[in-house]
């Protein structure tokens with residue numbers, strides 16, 4: 365994965381691990397790092413390019429599919445709403461909506477552009493926090509192994 369002079373999209377880049385990913389990309393010479401966030405005003409750092417992106421809103425996902433050759437699917441929720449005994453079905457459903465379908469939707473939207481940069485769109489898989497030796501890369505940070513397995517299946 366070539367970072368220098370690249371264009372990257374990091375979802376949830378306003379805080380936490382997403383922000384660290386975004387900063388690391390800048391530090392390694394990425395030309396443009398889109399910070400895909402629900403609230404563009406929450407992005408700090410003038411070298412990041414805020415992009416309104418709620419991964420559960422199809423129009424925003426479609427609009428976010430630009431010229432990125434690196435896509436980091438960082439957005440993810442968990443916590444008390446998803447706990448087996450004390451969580452709720454609504455909380456669990458929301459987590460699946462965001463963690464699985466949101467990741468899937470962003471990857472699908474970006475795949476055609478990535479495909480023109482060296483990979484065939486059909487060849488894309490979601491790689492958990494790993495680099496691909498290709499021009500276009502889709503990375504994910506989900507920690508749910510079972511979900512990851514399902515995402516990997518084509």
Ligand SMILES: NC(=O)c1ccc[n+]([C@@H]2O[C@H](COP(=O)([O-])OP(=O)(O)OC[C@H]3O[C@@H](n4cnc5c(N)ncnc54)[C@H](OP(=O)(O)O)[C@@H]3O)[C@@H](O)[C@H]2O)c1
Pocket residue numbers: 375376377378379380381382400401402403406417418419420438439440441442462466505506507
């Ligand atoms: N922390 C860990 O120990 C750990 C370990 C392994 C993997 N991970 C994974 O790494 C990722 C980031 O973890 P974190 O600890 O940095 O999480 P975090 O601090 O809770 O940040 C979550 C990010 O996701 C964004 N987000 C939530 N729902 C969204 C939606 N519908 N559309 C767009 N953005 C949305 C949040 O935006 P707002 O600011 O708008 O809420 C925030 O930027 C997650 O996928 C997590 O599962 C975390």
